[in-house]
């Protein structure tokens with residue numbers, strides 16, 4: 001059974017290893033040290049999926065600042081992909097974000113069409129294209145799922 005809980009100190013190296021050894025982050029040269037700094041950044045929230053003792057993946061949320069409600073990273077271990085773990089992590093993140101904010105944002109690389117297809121299936125819509133954002137020659141697509149505007153009227 002998949003359980004999701006806040007990232008523990010023991011989980012952090014697993015998250016950083018998964019990220020620094022997986023596409024798309026290998027393609028942009030993200031190192032283990034950069035990954036561990038990111039997942040342990042106290043200004044963000046990391047949530048981890050486990051099945052018993054088995055680490056399945058994680059999701060990293062940004063819940064402060066402009067465009068609040070941003071899913072910065074989602075990664076599922078190679079053996080567990082395609083079994084619903086990513087969808088469960090996103091559903092969890094949506095419950096967490098929508099309890100406070102009306103938008104969930106995420107970015108997906110132009111060279112990751114399978115991830116984009118998943119986000120579209122889960123109701124995310126394309127907001128715009130950030131050309132040459134991470135690496136030259138590729139784009140990041142900003143996507144959004146919303147429950148409504150920030151304010152209910154213009155008054």
Ligand SMILES: CC(C)(COP(=O)(O)OP(=O)(O)OC[C@H]1O[C@@H](n2cnc3c(N)ncnc32)[C@H](O)[C@@H]1OP(=O)(O)O)[C@@H](O)C(=O)NCCC(=O)NCCS
Nearest residue numbers: 023074075076081082083084085086087108114115117118
């Ligand atoms: C993208 C990812 C988080 C989805 O998690 P998941 O547990 O595999 O997803 P689910 O089982 O809930 O849904 C399956 C869908 O995910 C997508 N997917 C599956 N494997 C994938 C992979 N290796 N890379 C990208 N997307 C993948 C597909 O759309 C798939 O649907 P399909 O089987 O009909 O093609 C996961 O596959 C992953 O970690 N991929 C590598 C890292 C990555 O691309 N992260 C997203 C960066 S924006």
